[in-house]
Amino acid sequence: MSRQASRLDAKKVNSEFLTLTYGALVTQMLRDFENVDDVNKQLERIGYNMGMRLIEDFLARTSAPRCLEMRETADRIQQAFRIYLNVQPTISNWSAASDEFSLLFDTNPLTEFVELPSDLSNLRYSAILSGCIRGALEMVQLEVQSWFVQDQLKGDNVTELRVKFVRRLEEAIPAGED
Template sequence: MSRQSNRTTDSKKMNSELFTLTYGALVTQLCKDYENDEEVNKQLDKMGYNIGVRLIEDFLARSSIGRCQDFRETADVIAKVAFKMYLGITPSVTNWSPGGDEFSLILENNPLADFVELPDNHSTLIYSNLLCGVLRGALEMVQMAVDVKFAQDSLRGDNVTEIRMKFIKRIEENIPAGEE
């Protein structure tokens, strides 16, 4: 019995490492395809957004989470459920703005950045920018417009990786005329 649970753990670790290495190959190819880091950052955000738009359905089905009542509850669900479910980590939710419309996710360990060192000629590359797009895309599908960006990055020498999220507005559902 214990042997089987070890296989499950080993399998998850192997899948995580395979994902990390595959992601690294993707970023490397984007760096070759585009002229500058800013374009690569945009492409990573765009790809992440498309993933988030599709991933939200899987997340809602697997987690059985209902609609969040406010942005604080949304932050907790993102950190304690979504990141744990898909990346196996639980970031800290900190640095709330006085108005409660902005917070930081602090990742002590960024699984996308395992085995990674940024070359000197890519100092403006936001290597894990895919995560910002995923968060933005997923939240847009549940009628929340947010701004998501990296404030700190351990790949750039910061102590932690910090993703800053700001609530912009609640998106009203547009029902086509005649389908009310």
């Protein structure tokens, strides 16, 4: 008899494992830091550091060329969510200057098993995602701002993550190598 019928979908298992361990991380941080604002800053910082490292893996996997405009960048971010979290956000709400857009999530994989208590309404539970986008894009010389506009954990219909281009960073040349 074949064992294929009992095989688990690896992407689904990885996604659920991340969801559960992330919840445990946030819970522990809430115990360690008594201030929700400190937890928000730490989650964003962790995401930023993850993004700085994930970009190398993403570029190696996709062989993606340098993005010349924000629409290409938005497509790459969407592709990264599909690769790493097995979700595909919808890109929408472009600004008139095409320097700002939203990622709309029908479901946020980080909040799959989460209910936010009313006393934690200021918690930005998924701040790790906005930090990750910021860190990854900074490594490819793009400074952006990233924040949540809507969150399903707080009763909204969708989760909306906004990304705004700030400026292109100059490539740093190490001292003495001009």
